[in-house]
Amino acid sequence: MEKIKNLYNDLLEIYGDVGKWWPGTPEEIIITSVLTQNTNWKNVEKALENIYSFSNNSKNLLFNLHKLPKNKLSELIKPAGFYNIKAERLKNLLDFLSRYKFKIESLKSIDTYHLRNQLLKIKGIGKETADSILLYALDKPIFVVDAYTKRIIKRIYNINEKEYDKVQEIFHNAYPESTELFQKLHGLIVEHAKALCRKKPLCDQCPINSKCNYNL
Ligand code: SF4
Numbered sequence: 001m002e003k004i005k006n007l008y009n010d011l012l013e014i015y016g017d018v019g020k021w022w023p024g025t026p027e028e029i030i031i032t033s034v035l036t037q038n039t040n041w042k043n044v045e046k047a048l049e050n051i052y053s054f055s056n057n058s059k060n061l062l063f064n065l066h067k068l069p070k071n072k073l074s075e076l077i078k079p080a081g082f083y084n085i086k087a088e089r090l091k092n093l094l095d096f097l098s099r100y101k102f103k104i105e106s107l108k109s110i111d112t113y114h115l116r117n118q119l120l121k122i123k124g125i126g127k128e129t130a131d132s133i134l135l136y137a138l139d140k141p142i143f144v145v146d147a148y149t150k151r152i153i154k155r156i157y158n159i160n161e162k163e164y165d166k167v168q169e170i171f172h173n174a175y176p177e178s179t180e181l182f183q184k185l186h187g188l189i190v191e192h193a194k195a196l197c198r199k200k201p202l203c204d205q206c207p208i209n210s211k212c213n214y215n216l
Helices: 002-015 026-035 041-054 058-067 070-076 083-098 104-108 112-120 127-137 147-157 164-174 179-195
Strands: none
Touching: 002 147, 002 164, 002 179, 026 041, 026 058, 026 083, 026 127, 041 070, 058 083, 070 083, 083 112, 112 127, 127 164, 127 179, 147 164, 147 179
16 A cells, blocks of 8 residues: 555556646546547547637636537537537536536635535536646646546555545545646556556556566
């Protein structure tokens, strides 16, 4: 468990500084956190392009989307797949955000775990999406867990933990509470899972194979 503290530096050495990693404005990140489920980023970008070409005033992106009927929203986000479900989820999320007049600063001023609980009450918003919004759109220091995170800690450290909150706790205990670090670390994990630690891992090409339980 202690060794997990090395993960950030090990991956940083391979992939370099990934910066904030999740691209876009806070408003875009809120939208893409829903669109990105079960699809690739290219499709998310296409859906976002449709949204922008429809919405003339990009400054009020969330407000404009909230005004759209659900079938129109489904049509715009079609490239992201599961468009009816995602339109429903976006609508529910936008309904919630309308209480704060879609103001990012108002959302940022809310206590992290209070806001997390509120987000998790929205139908269709799970822990990974809620935490992605908190970490990347609102710059709250909370670690995002995904299937890649679980795969990598199982392989490298033999930590076979499936429960979201427990995996998150492992990272929260191992690392200082830092938004920047959590943003980068999640990004590095995704990059590693896509480049080398794939479903079928490319261990012979992996620079950390001498430290990895799976390979050894
Ligand atoms: S050695 Fe293989 S299993 Fe281990 S981290 Fe690298 S790619 Fe993944």
